[in-house]
Amino acid sequence: MHERVEIRLSGSGGQGLILAGIILAEAAILDGKNAVQSQSYGPEARGGASRAEVIISNINIDYPKVSNPDVLLALTEEAMLKYKYDLQQKGLLIIDSGIEKPEDSYKILQVPILETAKNQVGKIIVANILALGVLTMATGIVSKESIEKAVLERVPKRTKELNKKALYEGFKLGKTQ
Amino acid sequence: MHERVEIRLSGSGGQGLILAGIILAEAAILDGKNAVQSQSYGPEARGGASRAEVIISNINIDYPKVSNPDVLLALTEEAMLKYKYDLQQKGLLIIDSGIEKPEDSYKILQVPILETAKNQVGKIIVANILALGVLTMATGIVSKESIEKAVLERVPKRTKELNKKALYEGFKLGKTQ
Numbered sequence: 001m002h003e004r005v006e007i008r009l010s011g012s013g014g015q016g017l018i019l020a021g022i023i024l025a026e027a028a029i030l031d032g033k034n035a036v037q038s039q040s041y042g043p044e045a046r047g048g049a050s051r052a053e054v055i056i057s058n059i060n061i062d063y064p065k066v067s068n069p070d071v072l073l074a075l076t077e078e079a080m081l082k083y084k085y086d087l088q089q090k091g092l093l094i095i096d097s098g099i100e101k102p103e104d105s106y107k108i109l110q111v112p113i114l115e116t117a118k119n120q121v122g123k124i125i126v127a128n129i130l131a132l133g134v135l136t137m138a139t140g141i142v143s144k145e146s147i148e149k150a151v152l153e154r155v156p157k158r159t160k161e162l163n164k165k166a167l168y169e170g171f172k173l174g175k176t177q
Numbered sequence: 178m179h180e181r182v183e184i185r186l187s188g189s190g191g192q193g194l195i196l197a198g199i200i201l202a203e204a205a206i207l208d209g210k211n212a213v214q215s216q217s218y219g220p221e222a223r224g225g226a227s228r229a230e231v232i233i234s235n236i237n238i239d240y241p242k243v244s245n246p247d248v249l250l251a252l253t254e255e256a257m258l259k260y261k262y263d264l265q266q267k268g269l270l271i272i273d274s275g276i277e278k279p280e281d282s283y284k285i286l287q288v289p290i291l292e293t294a295k296n297q298v299g300k301i302i303v304a305n306i307l308a309l310g311v312l313t314m315a316t317g318i319v320s321k322e323s324i325e326k327a328v329l330e331r332v333p334k335r336t337k338e339l340n341k342k343a344l345y346e347g348f349k350l351g352k353t354q
Binding site: 018 | 195199202203205206211212213214215216217218219237238240241242
């Protein structure tokens with residue numbers, strides 16, 4: 001089966017979404033797939049919301065631009081409002097619990113990403129990795145083994161344990177839905 | 178004038194070229210331009226050589242894929258041999274002094290990036306930032322002010338001075354040619 005999945009990760013600058021995108025792409029490679037990870041910056045990117053995009057496919061990726069995301073993750077309401085415009089009608093919207101749920105027809109998964117990172121893991125800075133855990137469990141786009149390996153290869157040595165804990169909390173949140 | 182510049186940064190995995198690409202794109206934004214930064218991973222990316230690509234333009238970037246780089250930076254010979262195939266005939270090839278100079282017709286700038294990072298700056302890990310300094314001076318694609326600001330915004334706090342020193346050594350190397 002030829003499968004191409006487009007994922008957009010969004011939030012505010014400083015939430016580590018570019019790193020999350022890179023890790024997701026690297027997990028896909030570990031799964032034996034192809035991936036393109038990109039950030040576009042333009043006049044529209046000068047606001048507070050930022051995004052990173054990943055395309056994962058089991059064949060060559062000829063057109064590397066995200067056109068209609070299958071999955072949109074939003075950690076802030078501003079980012080959700082800005083970036084949900086072209087989410088597929090049958091797409092999946094993953095949003096933080098602090099965001100007002102939109103009245104749209106896509107499948108919406110709302111979980112306490114920021115709160116869990118802050119209170120259960122102890123550092124809100126790992127919300128990006130926790131979100132990857134949620135996304136992995138909710139979509140199956142990459143395997144748990146590969147996302148864990150990719151996370152541990154990318155984060156600084158002294159933060160490995162913290163990030164692993166965040167990822168596992170994300171697995172739990174993604175699973176209970 | 179409408180200008181689109183395609184830059185490919187290459188070397189071995191672990192040399193920080195994705196981060197360099199992100200910083201270069203962010204410097205372009207500080208200069209008021211548009212930018213797309215991407216990594217493609219596929220079967221060919223499973224070897225030792227890796228690359229990151231940046232497109233900088235003063236108008237919208239509709240086609241976000243690098244087709245014929247204007248500039249190729251290579252920190253290793255393997256990366257140069259792998260990624261110079263589609264460099265423009267009038268393009269610029271920036272290579273480390275440890276690489277055997279190819280017999281090609283493009284303009285070649287060969288400077289001791291790795292050696293200077295190791296011996297003058299004291300840490301080979303900052304070779305990526307030093308290389309950005311060389312590239313900035315040699316091409317003028319981004320301003321010195323913006324690349325410095327972008328570097329300092331992206332690197333960990335405790336490494337700011339080291340990275341600044343690396344960038345300035347790169348400016349010097351890029352200038353003397």
